[in-house]
Amino acid sequence: MVDVTLSGARSAARAVARQKVQNINAPLWRNALFVAPYLFFFVSLLVIPLFWGIWLSLHKADAFGTGRFVGIDNYLRLFRDKIFIQAIGNTFYFAFLTVPALAILGLMLALALNRKTKAAAVLRAVYFSSSVLSVTIVTLIWRIVFIGNFGLLATIYGWFGATSPAFLSDPKLAMIGIAIATIWWCIGLPMMLFLSALQQVPAEIYEAAALDNASRWRTLRYITLPSIRRTFVLVLIIQVVLQFQLFGQSKLMTxxxxxxxxxxxxxYIYEAAFTKWDLGLGAAASEVLFVLILIAAMAQYFISRRRGEEG
Structure with a gap:
């Protein structure tokens, strides 16, 4: 009788414990409170502005409020504007100048500074320090470098009796000058991302390659680069998104x-919305920019992913 009572008590205790475990693991609405702050800012700062911009781009809007519904008329006005078409070409040209350079130079710097020495640590800090500067300071520095007749570049060329390139006034060199300043400014982030990826590669793989007398080039090609492929794709996508949003350097330098x-x-968006106060046209241009960034980033991701699977 006692054994029966004890077994019944044990069964009841197991049932209570099982119920507690189920209650702990059961989904509860109050758990949503932990993600509520993130969801609030995500919705208020990203989702709502996105749909508000789409709605605004379909209306005749100005500084005094939203006017009548015009459908896709703002988009038709955009693509009839030669300056906007030129702005699209300028943006792609700038991304072409900066994104590959930032990825390749960042990788080269990371490979060179991936050492546990004080000199490497100091150089990492030096190269990354430009990334913390504001766009105003960066453009001021490079205006001093590029300004004709009195700039640093003109002074250096003058030592050899030559004339420096007019990066800020020559139509063929203006975007190249902005790209040089941007690469100097932004090189720190890709370098640190590549350094982080390189430090995650197991040292045993390099030791095995050294025992096989693998050259540095073969080690780089068959070990290092495949190991950091995903980081390389990440750097490209981040830089595409960032460089498509060029504004401060262009406005302050040229x-x-x-x-x-x-x-x-x-x-162009800034001038349309805040100089001409044509908010509908500016919103339409911003939606076009959003689509272009999305297409470029996704194309880069899928192309890199396909190459990785084939490799």
Whole structure:
């Protein structure tokens, strides 16, 4: 009788414990409180502005409020505007100049500074320090370098009796000058991402390659690069998104000139929305920019992923 009572008590205790475990693991609505702050800012700062911008781009809007519904008329006005078409080309050209350079130079710096020495640590800090500067300081520095007749570059060329390139006034060189300043400014982030990826590669693999007398080139090609492939794709996508949003360097260094050759899409949006106060046109241009960034980033991701699977 006692054994029966004890076994019944044990069964009841197991049932209570099982019920507690089930209650702990059961989904509870109050757990949503942990993600509520993130969801609030995500919705208020990203989702709502996205749909508000789409809605605004379909209306005739100005500084005094939203006017009548015009459908896709703002988008038709955009693609009839030669300056906007030129701004799209300028943006793609700038991304072509900066994104590959940032990825390749960042990888080269990471490979060179991936050492446990004080000199490497100091150089990592030096190269990354430019990334913490504001766009105003960066453009001021490079205006001092590029300004004709009195700039640092003109002074160096003058030592050899030559004339320096007019990066800020030559239509063929204006975007290249902005790209040089941007690469100097942004090189720290890809370098640190590549350094982080390189430090995650197991040292045993390199030791095995050394025992097989593998050259540095073969080690780089068959061990290092395949190991950091995903980081390389990440760097490319991040830089595509960032460089498509060029604005401050262009406005502060060249004002979009000469002849609009250095005016990107964001500069066009700024002028349309906050200089001409045509908010509907500016919203339409921003939606076009969003689609272009999305397409470029996704294309880069799928192309890199397919190459990785084939390799």
């Amino acid at each position: 004002l979009g000139g000469p002849n609009n050759v250095s005016k990107p899409i964001v500069f």
